[in-house]
Amino acid sequence: MEITAAVARGAHVPFSLETVTLEDPRPGEVLVRIVATGVCHTDLVTKSVFPPELPIVVGHEGAGIVERVGSEVTGIAPGDHVLLTYASCGDCPRCAAGTPSYCENFVILNTSGGRSDFTSALSKDGERVMGAFFGQSSFASYALVPARTIVVVDEDVDLVATAPFGCGVQTGAGAVTNVMRPGPDDSLAIFGVGGVGMAALMAARAIGVGTIVAVDLSAERLAVAKELGADVTIDGAAEDVVAQVIAATGGGAHFALDTTALNPVIAKGLEALRPLGTLVLVGLGEATMEVEIGHLTGNGKAIRGCIEGSVDPQQFIPQLLAWHREGKFPIEKISKVYPFAQINDAVADAERGSTIKPILILP
Structure with missing residues (x-):
């Protein structure tokens, strides 16, 4: 045809x-x-x-x-x-x-x-x-x-x-609900609030994550993130991004999500975690990057990759639709x-x- x-x-x-x-x-x-x-x-x-x-x-x-x-x-x-x-x-x-x-x-x-x-x-x-x-x-x-x-x-x-x-929505939302699985006493820092990051934010708010921090270079996107439930928004161009995340989360984020696939931003995400925190990566960028091993061996932090939210779409998309119907997404x-x-x-x-x-x- x-x-x-x-x-x-x-x-x-x-x-x-x-x-x-x-x-x-x-x-x-x-x-x-x-x-x-x-x-x-x-x-x-x-x-x-x-x-x-x-x-x-x-x-x-x-x-x-x-x-x-x-x-x-x-x-x-x-x-x-x-x-x-x-x-x-x-x-x-x-x-x-x-x-x-x-x-x-x-x-x-x-x-x-x-x-x-x-x-x-x-x-x-x-x-x-x-x-x-x-x-x-x-x-x-x-x-x-x-x-x-x-x-x-x-x-x-x-x-x-x-x-x-x-795709994009289940990638961000699934990274939060299926990989991180944060609770009401946890904090989440999202680096990059484009479509994937916004989906992660909405999912985090839907499941009641305690503190949500959004980091981005765009003031317009940060304003939307605030409207969607981010507790704190941070200009990604600021020299003290990591310090601001640590202050906003009372000692470092329990979880961080990087959607930018930019090595300098990934490094900030890892640094902004508290001990035993987890950084989840969903983007494709440079093939390699340097990692300060002390963050992992000295503080028990973890870096985890994630494809398509690590979800089964037949099960997860109906959940997204339910949240959308309820006004939560x-x-x-x-x-x-x-x-x-x-x-x-x-x-x-x-x-x-x-x-x-x-x-x-x-x-």
Whole structure:
């Protein structure tokens, strides 16, 4: 079938809306009409690394309505309203253990530009267009996805507002609720309150974390963080960021989350912990960094990595939806909606920081 997709053709070329060909569903695949899709920093990073000779359709925070299902798909039917998340194989030991975000085939299924057999369902004039990005490639009017990427939701769920739940939101929120698991007597410092950091903040407030500190370079973002429940906001450009966090948390944070993937900020996050505190990293930045070992051996601090919130989306996304329904997760306060045709405006606003979480609406 012919669909409209935002094709990335190199780092310095804007997305172009093009007519491309999408294959019919294979036995284990589902065809979804995309209603909305979030724009995530990972989309933009991927666009920057795929060369012009490898055009790709990214997008991995899709939401929509099922059009067709493959012959082997069960539990999903045409007309179902769905949120889309990352792909996992379902067969490896990590998937079997309930940790699909650490799937042994994660890279192949999500970032290789194709399915597990390295084919792509997308083409243009007979030439391959890279796809299957995070199992989705949802910057398109339709997406062909593995059944495991689908979370079926009630028809009254706002698909536009909740589209980002499948990646950025569950990454930040899951890092707090599933990895850190702080309590009412604990403190949390969040370094970087973009979309992922804001999701972490809202989740921390939803579960009643005692003290929440937000650190960012943007005064506008810090104002939103304050509105969403941050007890203390700190300008990340200040020379005494670590001292301010320690003072705000009465001796250092029990937990810290870094969303920036910047080594100097990560170092501050580690330093701002109290003894036995834990720093969780969710971003991808430099391949290596220096760590002051005394923080670990002398104070019992820990650094922990986290992919997609370390959650099972089939269980965690319903929790996010419940919080949203109860008013505990006001994602609308950090979102701005754009028509699909204005995708490059949405990207520009995200890069300059004027929009925290852009969401594209498909016609």
